[in-house]
Structure formats: C-alpha cells, structure tokens
Amino acid sequence: xxxxxxxxxxxxxxxxxxxxxxxxxxxxxxxxxxxxxxxxxxxxxxxxxxxxxxxxxxxxxxxxxxxxxxxxxxxxxxxxxxxxxxxxxxxxxxxxxxxxxxxxxxxxxxxxxxxxxxxxxxxxxxxxxxxxxxxxxxxxxxxxxxxxxxxxxxxxxxxxxxxxxxxxxxxxxxxxxxxxxxxxxxxxxxxxxxxxxxxxxxxxxxxxxxxxxxxxxxxxxxxxxxxxxxxxxxxxxxxxxxxxxxxxxxxxxxxxxxxxxxxxxxxxxxxxxxxxxxxxxxxxxxxxxxxxxxxxxxxxxxxxxxxxxxxxxxxxxxxxxxxxxxxxxxxxxxxxxxxxxxxxxxxxxxxxxxxxxxxxxxxxxxxxxxxxxxxxxxxxxxxxxxxxxxxxxxxxxxxxxxxxxxxxxxxxxxxxxxxxxxxxxxxxxxxxxxxxxxxxxxxxxxxxxxxxxxxxxxxxxxxxxxxxxxxxxxxxxxxxxxxxxxxxxxxxxxxxxxxxxxxxxxxxxxxxxxxxxxxxxxxxxxxxxxxxxxxxxxxxxxxxxxxxxxxxxxxxxxxxxxxxxxxxxxxxxxxxxxxxxxxxxxxxxxxxxxxxxxxxxxxxxxxxxxxxxxxxxxxxxxxxxxxxxxxxxxxxxxxxxxxxxxxxxxxxxxxxxxxxxxxxxxxxxxxxxxxxxxxxxxxxxxxxxxxxxxxxxxxxxxxxxxxxxxxxxxxxxxxxxxxxxxxxxxxxxxxxxxxxxxxxxxxxxxxxxxxxxxxxxxxxxxxxxxxxxxxxxxxxxxxxxxxxxxxxxxxxxxxxxxxxxxxxxxxxxxxxxxxxxxxxx
Amino acid sequence: xxxxxxxxxxxxxxxxxxxxxxxxxxxxxxxxxxxxxxxxxxxxxxxxxxxxxxxxxxxxxxxxxxxxxxxxxxxxxxxxxxxxxxxxxxxxxxxxxxxxxxxxxxxxxxxx
Numbered sequence: 001x002x003x004x005x006x007x008x009x010x011x012x013x014x015x016x017x018x019x020x021x022x023x024x025x026x027x028x029x030x031x032x033x034x035x036x037x038x039x040x041x042x043x044x045x046x047x048x049x050x051x052x053x054x055x056x057x058x059x060x061x062x063x064x065x066x067x068x069x070x071x072x073x074x075x076x077x078x079x080x081x082x083x084x085x086x087x088x089x090x091x092x093x094x095x096x097x098x099x100x101x102x103x104x105x106x107x108x109x110x111x112x113x114x115x116x117x118x119x120x121x122x123x124x125x126x127x128x129x130x131x132x133x134x135x136x137x138x139x140x141x142x143x144x145x146x147x148x149x150x151x152x153x154x155x156x157x158x159x160x161x162x163x164x165x166x167x168x169x170x171x172x173x174x175x176x177x178x179x180x181x182x183x184x185x186x187x188x189x190x191x192x193x194x195x196x197x198x199x200x201x202x203x204x205x206x207x208x209x210x211x212x213x214x215x216x217x218x219x220x221x222x223x224x225x226x227x228x229x230x231x232x233x234x235x236x237x238x239x240x241x242x243x244x245x246x247x248x249x250x251x252x253x254x255x256x257x258x259x260x261x262x263x264x265x266x267x268x269x270x271x272x273x274x275x276x277x278x279x280x281x282x283x284x285x286x287x288x289x290x291x292x293x294x295x296x297x298x299x300x301x302x303x304x305x306x307x308x309x310x311x312x313x314x315x316x317x318x319x320x321x322x323x324x325x326x327x328x329x330x331x332x333x334x335x336x337x338x339x340x341x342x343x344x345x346x347x348x349x350x351x352x353x354x355x356x357x358x359x360x361x362x363x364x365x366x367x368x369x370x371x372x373x374x375x376x377x378x379x380x381x382x383x384x385x386x387x388x389x390x391x392x393x394x395x396x397x398x399x400x401x402x403x404x405x406x407x408x409x410x411x412x413x414x415x416x417x418x419x420x421x422x423x424x425x426x427x428x429x430x431x432x433x434x435x436x437x438x439x440x441x442x443x444x445x446x447x448x449x450x451x452x453x454x455x456x457x458x459x460x461x462x463x464x465x466x467x468x469x470x471x472x473x474x475x476x477x478x479x480x481x482x483x484x485x486x487x488x489x490x491x492x493x494x495x496x497x498x499x500x501x502x503x504x505x506x507x508x509x510x511x512x513x514x515x516x517x518x519x520x521x522x523x524x525x526x527x528x529x530x531x532x533x534x535x536x537x538x539x540x541x542x543x544x545x546x547x548x549x550x551x552x553x554x555x556x557x558x559x560x561x562x563x564x565x566x567x568x569x570x571x572x573x574x575x576x577x578x579x580x581x582x583x584x585x586x587x588x589x590x591x592x593x594x595x596x597x598x599x600x601x602x603x604x605x606x607x608x609x610x611x612x613x614x615x616x617x618x619x620x621x622x623x624x625x626x627x628x629x630x631x632x633x634x635x636x637x638x639x640x641x642x643x644x645x646x647x648x649x650x651x652x653x654x655x656x657x658x659x660x661x662x663x664x665x666x667x668x669x670x671x672x673x674x675x676x677x678x679x680x681x682x683x684x685x686x687x688x689x690x691x692x693x694x695x696x697x698x699x700x701x702x703x704x705x706x707x708x709x710x711x712x713x714x715x716x717x718x719x720x721x722x723x724x725x726x727x728x729x730x731x732x733x734x735x736x737x738x739x740x741x742x743x744x745x746x747x748x749x750x751x752x753x754x755x756x757x758x759x760x761x762x763x764x765x766x767x768x769x770x771x772x773x774x775x776x777x778x779x780x781x782x783x784x785x786x787x788x789x790x791x792x793x794x795x796x797x798x799x800x801x802x803x804x805x806x807x808x809x810x811x812x813x814x815x816x817x818x819x820x821x822x823x824x825x
Numbered sequence: 826x827x828x829x830x831x832x833x834x835x836x837x838x839x840x841x842x843x844x845x846x847x848x849x850x851x852x853x854x855x856x857x858x859x860x861x862x863x864x865x866x867x868x869x870x871x872x873x874x875x876x877x878x879x880x881x882x883x884x885x886x887x888x889x890x891x892x893x894x895x896x897x898x899x900x901x902x903x904x905x906x907x908x909x910x911x912x913x914x915x916x917x918x919x920x921x922x923x924x925x926x927x928x929x930x931x932x933x934x935x936x937x
Contacts, residue, residue, distance in 0.1 A: 518835070519836050520836050521908060563857035563858075566882060567835065567882055
C-alpha cells in the first residue's frame with residue numbers, strides 16, 4: 001500500500017473529530033507528495049518547461065476528504081498537447097490511479113483559464129483555489145497574472161453567476177437547513193455555502209474598485225470544523241463521496257458521542273444556521289452591488305420609513321434603538337413593519353434586539369397591557385411569514401411564546417416529514433401566504449377559498465401552534481397537547497373568548513380533513529354529514545381546508561400532489577354542500593335549555609346557530625328578543641374588530657329583509673356578511689356585519705342612534721324605505737378591476753321545503769337591498785339568508801319559498817331574470 | 826414469482842397495508858392514480874355550477890411475491906380492500922421472469 005491511500009482507513013473512527021481541518025491538511029500533504037513524485041518521474045523528463053501541475057478545487061484548498069476527487073489542472077503554454085507529452089500524461093495519471101487516488105484532471109492554457117465561459121463557471125470557481133504543485137513556475141506566474149486581470153474585469157459578473165448557481169442549488173436541496181436528512185455539502189448551510197463565503201470574499205478582494213466593506217464575518221471556524229469532521233466520517237463510512245446524513249448515520253454518530261440523535265442534530269442545525277446566515281448575507285451584498293434598478297427601487301422603498309424605523313438598502317433599522325430599553329413594545333411594531341412592507345431586518349437591528357433581549361423577555365413575560373393586539377397586527381400583515389421568520393431567527397418568537405422554544409430544531413422522525421417541526425410550521429405559514437398570489441394554476445380553487453376567509457390572523461395563529469404539542473406528546477396525542485399549549489398562550493396574550501374558540505377548533509381538527517381523505521369513502525352518503533358534524537360551520541370548514549392545504553404542502557415538496565389536492569377539494573365540497581343544505585333542513589328541536597323562554601326562542605333556528613355563536617352571544621340575542629316583545633322590534637349596533645355588528649330581532653313580515661337592507665344602504669353602509677333565520681314562533685333574528693366606508697358613524701356618533709331608530713321604524717313599517725333611498729346619491733360607477741360576472745343558480749333538491757338560490761355577484765352598496773327586493777317582488781318569502789362578501793365578490797345564499805312551497809320552474813325563471821337584473825348596477 | 830397489480834379505493838389503502846404487513850408482505854410500490862371502470866364518474870355541484878368528475882382517484886399497488894404465496898396474498902388483499910360496492914377496484918396477476926437485487930445481485934425469490 002502506498003502512502004497516498006493510507007488516510008483512506010483511519011484506524012480510530014473518532015480520531016479526526018478533534019482536529020478535522022488538520023487531518024485534511026495532513027491528507028493533502030501526503031497526496032501532494034505522491035502527485036509530485038509521479039510528476040517528477042513521468043512528466044518532467046519529457047517537459048522540463050512549458051508544463052505546470054496545479055491543484056484546484058478542494059484539493060487546492062488543502063481540504064481533501066477521503067474518497068473525494070483529487071482535482072488536477074495541467075497548465076500548458078498554448079492550445080494542443082504536444083505529441084511527446086500525451087503518452088507521459090497517460091502514464092502519470094495511470095500511476096496516480098494505481099496509488100488509489102480518484103483523479104479528475106483537465107489540460108488548459110492560461111488563456112483558457114482567464115475567460116468567462118458561462119457554460120463552465122465551475123472552472124473559474126475551481127481556479128479561485130488553485131495551488132502550484134510542480135513544473136514550470138514561469139508558466140504558473142503567467143496564469144497568476146492573467147487571472148488577476150480577469151478577476152478585476154469579470155469578478156463581479158462571476159460573483160453574479162455564482163450566486164445564481166447557489167440559489168439553484170439551494171432550491172434543489174430542499175431550500176432549508178432544517179431538513180431531517182440533510183445533504184451536508186449541498187444543502188443550505190452546508191460546506192458549499194461555507195466555501196461560497198470565501199469565494200465571494202476572494203472575488204471582492206481581487207477587484208481594484210470594489211467598495212470597501214467592513215469585515216464583520218462572525219467566527220465560522222467551529223461550524224466549519226464540525227462539518228469537516230462530519231463529512232470525513234460520512235465518506236469513510238460509505239467509502240465514497242456520499243454526503244447525506246441519514247437517520248441511520250445520525251444514530252451511529254450520536255452513539256459515538258454518547259448523546260441522543262435529537263440533541264446531536266441540534267448541533268448540526270446550529271452550525272448550518274451560522275453558515276447559512278452568512279452565506280445569505282454575502283449573496284445579498286452581491287445583489288445590491290449588481291443591480292442599478294434595485295438601487296432605484298431601494299431609494300423608492302426608503303420612503304416607507306416612519307418615525308420609529310427607517311429603511312436603507314432594503315433593510316429595516318431602528319431610528320432610536322436605545323428606546324427599546326424603556327419601550328420594548330417597539331419590537332412588536334418592528335415585526336409588524338417587516339410584515340407590512342416585506343423587508344428584512346438589518347444585521348444591526350438584529351444585534352440591537354439581541355442586546356435588549358433581557359428587557360424584551362421581561363416585557364413579554366409581564367406586559368403592562370395585553371399583547372394580543374400587537375401580535376394580531378403582525379399575523380394580519382401581507383408578509384406575515386417573513387415577520388414570523390424574523391421573530392424566529394431573532395429569538396423574539398420564543399420570548400413571546402415560550403411554547404415555541406421546545407420545537408426549535410426538533411426532529412420528529414417519520415417517513416413523510418422532511419423538516420424539523422419549527423421549519424415545517426413556518427413553511428406552512430409561507431405556503432398559506434402564497435395562496436394570495438398562487439403560482440401553480442392547480443392552486444386556484446384553494447386560493448379562491450383563501451380569499452373568502454375572514455380572520456386569517458386566527459388561521460395563522462392556529463397554524464403556528466398546530467404541531468407545538470409534538471414537543472410533549474408522540475403521534476396523534478400531539479393534537480390535544482398543541483390545543484392545550486395554544487389555550488394557555490391565548491389566555492396569556494389576552495385574546496377574546498370567541499377568537500380562542502376558533503383557534504382551538506382549528507387545532508383540534510387540523511387532521512380531520514386529512515383523515516377523511518385517507519380513511520373514508522367519499523361516495524358513502526354518511527361521509528358528508530360526518531364532515532359537517534366534525535367542523536360545525538362553513539367558516540371553520542373554509543379555514544380548515546386552507547390550513548390542511550398548507551399543512552400537507554409543508555410536509556415535503558411533493559406531498560401536495562395534484563391527486564391529493566383533488567381529494568382535499570372533494571372533501572371540502574362534500575362539507576360545503578352538506579353545511580349549506582342543513583342550514584335549511586336541520587333545525588333546533590329540543591334545546592335542553594333550562595332558562596325559561598330560551599327554548600322557545602331557539603326552536604326552529606338552524607343547528608348552525610348553536611355552533612356559530614358562543615353562550616354569551618346567544619344570551620345577548622335572547623335578551624334582545626325579550627326587549628323586542630314590548631315594541632315588536634329591538635336593535636343592537638356595536639363595533640367589533642374594526643367593523644360594525646348589527647343584530648335585529650322582530651316579528652317576521654313580508655319583504656322585511658329587503659326593508660332592512662334598504663335602510664342600511666340609505667345610510668351608505670356596506671354589508672359584508674349577514675345571516676337571517678326565523679324561529680318556529682315567527683320571530684326573526686338577523687345579524688349583519690357592515691362597514692362604514694364614509695366614516696359617517698365614526699365622525700357623527702349621534703348617527704348610530706339615528707340608524708337604530710330608522711331601522712326600528714322601517715322594521716315596523718312606519719317608514720318607507722323607498723322614500724329613504726330617494727335622497728341617496730347614485731352609487732359611483734364600478735371600477736374596471738376585479739369584475740365578477742353575476743351568476744344565479746337554483747337547487748330544489750337540497751331542502752325538503754325550500755329552494756336554494758345562490759347569487760354570486762360583484763359587490764356594491766345596496767346590492768343586498770336590490771336582491772331582496774327582487775325576491776320580495778315575486779311574492780316569495782326568504783326563510784334563511786347567508787350573505788358573505790370577499791374582495792368585491794358577494795356570495796349570497798337564500799332559502800326561498802312561495803306560498804310555503806318550493807319554487808316551480810316558471811317561478812325560478814322569473815326570479816332568475818329579476819335577480820340578474822338586480823346584480824347589474 | 827408473480828406480480829400483483831391492484832387498483833383499490835384510496836380510503837382502503839391503510840387497511841390493505843396493515844393486512845399485508847400482518848402476513849409478512851412489506852414491499853410494495855404505491856402510486857396515486859385516476860381512472861374509472863364500471864364505476865362511472867359523477868356530477869358535483871359547487872355554487873350552482875356542475876362539475877363532471879369522470880376520472881376517480883384510486884391507489885395502485887404493485888408487488889412481486891413468491892408463487893407459493895399467491896392465493897394467500899390475493900385473499901388478504903381482496904378481503905382488506907373490499908367494501909362490497911362498485912368501485913372497490915381490481916387486481917391483476919402477472920408472471921415474473923426474473924428478479925435481481927441491485928445491491929448484491931441476489932436473484933429469483935431470494936431477491937424479493
């Protein structure tokens with residue numbers, strides 16, 4: 001056995017862990033000797049001048065791993081290898097293979113080496129690490145000179161290419177450091193990223209006019225050495241250039257270090273994180289220098305700065321960082337700023353947060369006021385995923401939510417998950433956000449659903465907590481544990497009761513739709529009622545559908561196959577149709593309610609009513625009903641989550657809904673959502689959520705009383721709504737954008753007694769009045785109504801009867817014509 | 826050796842997998858597929874619009890087994906995948922000429 005392949009069999013499997021870089025250098029020296037000796041024997045005699053031997057790539061850097069290729073470059077004076085050299089080169093390479101080295105070689109001239117070949121960027125990169133081994137020193141000096149000129153001229157172009165290659169590589173290798181079985185060379189945070197930092201620095205240093213940059217690279221040597229040791233181990237274990245850290249190898253190495261695989265993997269992630277952060281920063285610096293367009297954009301963006309934060313070079317800075325000490329709440333506003341404008345934190349800002357971490361933790365642990373409004377504002381921003389990621393990276397997320405800490409870098413091994421729990425969660429939130437502008441045409445239907453969801457902040461919160469129980473309980477038991485963690489966090493944050501209920505329902509059922517997809521016959525008639533009973537309301541069904549979509553998609557890049565997506569959609573459809581149907585058919589019969597009169601009040605309302613409203617809300621409705629007895633009507637108006645909520649209880653009469661909707665339109669109010677049902681005693685309960693686009697109520701508080709009074713008078717028929725509307729100015733013509741073609745459809749199968757009418761139309765003030773008037777004008781009666789508005793699109797469901805019966809075909813045709821006419825402004 | 830190709834209902838997949846594991850058949854290839862046989866598609870209604878669903882989602886299993894176990898495997902598979910309704914699926918049995926384990930060149934039934 002020759003000296004060169006000795007290091008292929010280290011006797012002690014742990015020996016190199018203590019000084020892995022040293023071990024690599026020692027291997028390099030041994031290989032240098034073998035290569036130089038062989039060069040002296042085979043090549044020097046035939047080419048005393050005009051030929052030089054160079055080490056390139058990892059070998060050039062003196063980082064030669066066992067079983068890695070030994071990269072050599074034979075430098076010749078000019079194109080074409082002379083005949084006399086050919087045989088000698090073959091003999092030279094042959095001798096190296098015989099010595100047990102895996103040689104990879106190329107023959108080039110200094111001119112070849114100093115030209116930018118877009119097809120072969122790797123060559124230019126490998127030359128950054130070139131090192132003279134043997135032969136003609138004069139020729140090598142020529143290469144040095146040519147390279148220096150080349151890099152000065154083309155260095156920034158080369159850096160640009162390099163960064164593009166890195167992005168492709170990252171995308172190909174999972175795009176995250178938090179993978180369960182990472183490739184420690186190619187994945188983000190791997191050795192390639194470490195080299196990238198060094199290459200970009202070399203490229204910058206090689207340019208005369210490169211802008212000076214303070215070198216504040218943190219010490220990455222320990223992280224690098226960790227990966228050096230690991231890669232050496234992997235290569236020796238596989239006896240080839242294999243870099244995937246499989247579960248099997250993780251177990252083995254953890255045992256070697258007398259620890260658990262999960263604990264040991266956290267060491268891996270922390271090394272990878274340090275390297276990945278620096279690599280990203282280096283790439284960003286290149287991007288900034290290379291794009292003049294970006295510079296303009298950046299200047300434009302700097303206008304988003306406000307009194308607390310300013311933006312420079314696309315990065316967010318504190319204006320007065322010392323204020324963090326006595327106003328730690330500024331940190332939450334900082335992350336809201338990040339989420340609103342989609343910009344990253346400056347390194348300086350991260351450092352400031354770090355300096356004040358004690359004040360922050362103290363503030364989060366005992367805040368002077370509930371933290372929910374501040375956190376809710378972050379969750380509702382358009383770039384919420386970016387903001388949460390920044391919170392995660394700076395440790396603010398774990399400070400705000402101690403429940404988050406235990407899942408950081410947490411590995412839960414199963415066959416499907418590719419990422420750690422924290423990464424899976426943040427990825428799911430990113431995917432949910434991507435639904436806003438879906439890239440994949442297959443996502444369109446789910447994206448449509450996403451746009452119909454109210455309170456995305458609650459879905460985000462549920463997603464953030466859905467798997468946190470994995471730090472406590474294994475398997476399906478994590479669901480309950482996650483819900484418990486969320487419950488205590490929500491109480492601490494001071495979230496309103498009804499918001500908490502939604503989040504808990506979403507977490508508790510976050511696997512419900514997947515489980516239906518996997519284990520229930522979707523053709524079976526019992527499946528739809530099963531889904532409906534499980535989720536309860538249409539709102540929760542929609543929220544759960546997008547949550548399930550994001551959750552499955554974030555398991556691994558191919559988990560949400562088109563096939564799966566279709567299954568999920570079918571489950572949604574079954575639930576949707578069932579919940580729409582039961583609105584009419586499933587009524588409350590026996591309340592089992594103790595309170596006197598309550599049972600009578602509830603009887604005949606759809607089952608949905610009980611699922612949708614909390615006990616407190618039902619009690620308030622009941623009180624309103626008691627109040628209405630005296631005058632035949634009672635109205636409540638109050639502000640809620642930035643909108644107005646209107647509740648009205650009255651005795652039903654023909655065209656009542658139309659009159660109410662007309663009165664609202666008369667005040668210029670825009671109805672966003674509405675529900676209306678009657679109980680068995682003929683008492684109707686209508687609830688509306690509306691906005692006040694002209695701030696009438698806000699600017700004139702007395703108008704709230706006038707609106708209430710008007711509604712009461714309209715309800716009792718003492719005021720003609722047409723009269724009221726005559727004084728309104730005509731609505732503004734609709735804008736061209738976001739046109740929604742009106743659609744009216746009928747279905748008489750879904751209910752025993754009524755016909756379902758569904759209207760989808762472009763929303764406008766007064767639309768509900770126009771539609772309900774159209775229905776009333778045919779003499780039909782509205783039993784149940786459910787109104788929803790999302791981004792200019794109104795989705796209205798009515799259950800209608802004519803003389804207590806379903807609509808005939810002729811009645812439907814007449815109604816359709818009138819409704820379509822009403823949809824047009 | 827025989828190759829079994831089975832098209833089953835997606836919601837029966839877990840049951841089939843468990844049943845196969847119970848009789849010691851661990852190796853199988855699973856594909857998410859769409860298709861239809863006698864169970865024709867159907868119409869779905871969403872917001873008043875009708876959608877024709879003509880290709881139904883199914884799961885395709887492929888496994889190669891020793892000749893001697895054929896009846897046992899067919900029996901287990903059909904029992905665990907059956908609901909008794911149209912759409913339960915079908916299975917097909919093929920002759921396999923040879924099997925080779927790539928790692929170590931094992932051949933025939935010892936490669937299964």
